[in-house]
Amino acid sequence: MSYKLQFAELLPYWNVLLQGLVFTIVLTVVSTVAGIAVGTAGASARTFGPAWLGRIVAVYVELIRNTPFIVQLFFIFFGLPALGLKLSETTAAFLAMVINLGAYSTEIIRAGIEAVPKGHIEAGLSLAMTKWEVLRRIVLNQAFRKIYPALSSQIIIVMLGSAVVSQISAEDLTYAANFIASRNFRNFEVYLLVALAYLLLALLTRSLLRALGRVIFKAR
Amino acid sequence: MSLVSIRDVRKSFGANEVLKGVSLDIAKGDVVAIIGRSGSGKSTLLRCINGLETYQSGSITADGIEVAGANTNLRELRRHVGMVFQQFNLFPHLTAAENVMLAPTVVNKVSKAEARATAAEVLAKVGLSEKMDAYPSELSGGQQQRVAIARSLAMRPKVLLCDEITSALDPELVNEVLRVVEQLAREGMTLILVTHEMRFARDVGTKLVFMHHGKVHEEGVPKEVFAAPRTPELQQFVGQVG
Numbered sequence: 504m505s506y507k508l509q510f511a512e513l514l515p516y517w518n519v520l521l522q523g524l525v526f527t528i529v530l531t532v533v534s535t536v537a538g539i540a541v542g543t544a545g546a547s548a549r550t551f552g553p554a555w556l557g558r559i560v561a562v563y564v565e566l567i568r569n570t571p572f573i574v575q576l577f578f579i580f581f582g583l584p585a586l587g588l589k590l591s592e593t594t595a596a597f598l599a600m601v602i603n604l605g606a607y608s609t610e611i612i613r614a615g616i617e618a619v620p621k622g623h624i625e626a627g628l629s630l631a632m633t634k635w636e637v638l639r640r641i642v643l644n645q646a647f648r649k650i651y652p653a654l655s656s657q658i659i660i661v662m663l664g665s666a667v668v669s670q671i672s673a674e675d676l677t678y679a680a681n682f683i684a685s686r687n688f689r690n691f692e693v694y695l696l697v698a699l700a701y702l703l704l705a706l707l708t709r710s711l712l713r714a715l716g717r718v719i720f721k722a723r
Numbered sequence: 724m725s726l727v728s729i730r731d732v733r734k735s736f737g738a739n740e741v742l743k744g745v746s747l748d749i750a751k752g753d754v755v756a757i758i759g760r761s762g763s764g765k766s767t768l769l770r771c772i773n774g775l776e777t778y779q780s781g782s783i784t785a786d787g788i789e790v791a792g793a794n795t796n797l798r799e800l801r802r803h804v805g806m807v808f809q810q811f812n813l814f815p816h817l818t819a820a821e822n823v824m825l826a827p828t829v830v831n832k833v834s835k836a837e838a839r840a841t842a843a844e845v846l847a848k849v850g851l852s853e854k855m856d857a858y859p860s861e862l863s864g865g866q867q868q869r870v871a872i873a874r875s876l877a878m879r880p881k882v883l884l885c886d887e888i889t890s891a892l893d894p895e896l897v898n899e900v901l902r903v904v905e906q907l908a909r910e911g912m913t914l915i916l917v918t919h920e921m922r923f924a925r926d927v928g929t930k931l932v933f934m935h936h937g938k939v940h941e942e943g944v945p946k947e948v949f950a951a952p953r954t955p956e957l958q959q960f961v962g963q964v965g
Contacts, residue, residue, distance in 0.1 A: 630826035
């Protein structure tokens with residue numbers, strides 16, 4: 504048990520690591536924004552939309568929530584070309600992330616919408632607002648306020664889970680680690696460093712989201 | 724012509740028939756107090772008038788619009804029929820003024836400045852000028868309910884439906900809300916109130932409706948009806964709550 508740490512051997516690869524880190528951050532930010540947009544639409548459809556649309560959304564949500572992310576990713580990247588849809592690693596990674604977070608956030612946001620007192624919806628309708636105006640002006644704001652912590656956690660989960668995209672050679676932080684380890688065999692140092700990077704990223708994201716929440720929901 | 728006309732309305736929740744053929748005519752300027760035991764169908768009737776509940780047969784017209792018509796624009800109907808609820812239902816993420824401004828800006832496409840002026844006017848009317856920028860959580864129940872009334876008034880309704888609007892209030896807060904309603908009545912606003920405030924129904928109401936088992940069991944001028952209830956059911960009811 505006398506392993507000698509040699510972080511110096513990672514130095515030549517600093518730009519690979521940096522590129523991976525940037526990719527992971529961009530992937531997370533984009534899929535968070537797009538995923539929550541999908542989730543908002545999905546949750547709205549399930550609660551305020553026609554029944555047939557709600558059923559389609561329910562199938563989507565259950566399909567994604569009950570299968571492994573890596574299988575979803577492989578299906579999109581390796582499976583879809585059979586149907587003539589050939590995506591680059593990067594596009595496939597982004598798409599899989601959005602679809603995945605979209606499904607989870609649909610459920611989270613739906614819970615928030617359903618927690619809004621029915622009386623508020625009736626009050627809005629009684630003021631001659633349409634169902635969609637009520638959703639947008641009254642319900643969603645309150646719903647997001649309620650589920651913001653849960654949604655924040657899900658964003659962190661998805662960010663950490665994004666490591667899986669390295670398996671289709673999308674060049675994220677984990678891909679960079681694999682790449683370096685396969686060159687200099689310093690597995691211990693590389694994965695220790697990358698683990699720390701993810702830890703830092705997660706903690707940073709968490710406090711960033713908390714600060715953001717305070718700004719968005721500053722009223723009261 | 725009556726402002727609100729209810730003709731033989733029947734409504735069931737599953738096998739449970741809650742309205743068993745209700746007919747009622749309400750003229751402009753009427754202050755109608757609907758009383759009765761819980762479960763007698765009074766709140767359901769009120770909610771049918773602005774289309775929050777549907778009914779199976781009969782007809783309701785409000786301001787000339789058939790509520791359950793195939794092509795009825797409920798939005799148009801609700802612009803003229805306001806409603807105030809037992810639980811206030813203020814929007815918690817908006818200030819008192821913003822609560823009042825929301826429908827005029829969203830529905831009537833009124834400018835923010837104009838909506839704010841209207842909000843100031845109607846909030847002054849309910850005695851809450853100094854609370855314009857307070858959030859609902861910073862207001863007492865009575866104040867919240869007065870904001871809710873102002874919010875309805877901002878749409879300039881022709882009829883205001885009040886569904887047990889003092890039932891969720893602490894006893895000492897009931898009067899401040901009733902005073903506002905009484906003032907509206909004096910100004911000629913058409914009001915339909917489901918209420919348990921018998922004294923208010925007698926003193927302010929122009930028409931009393933006693934509902935029992937899903938029907939209008941007795942109706943008339945409040946003072947006369949209270950002084951001499953014709954049916955044993957109303958005699959018993961008045962005896963219990965009076």
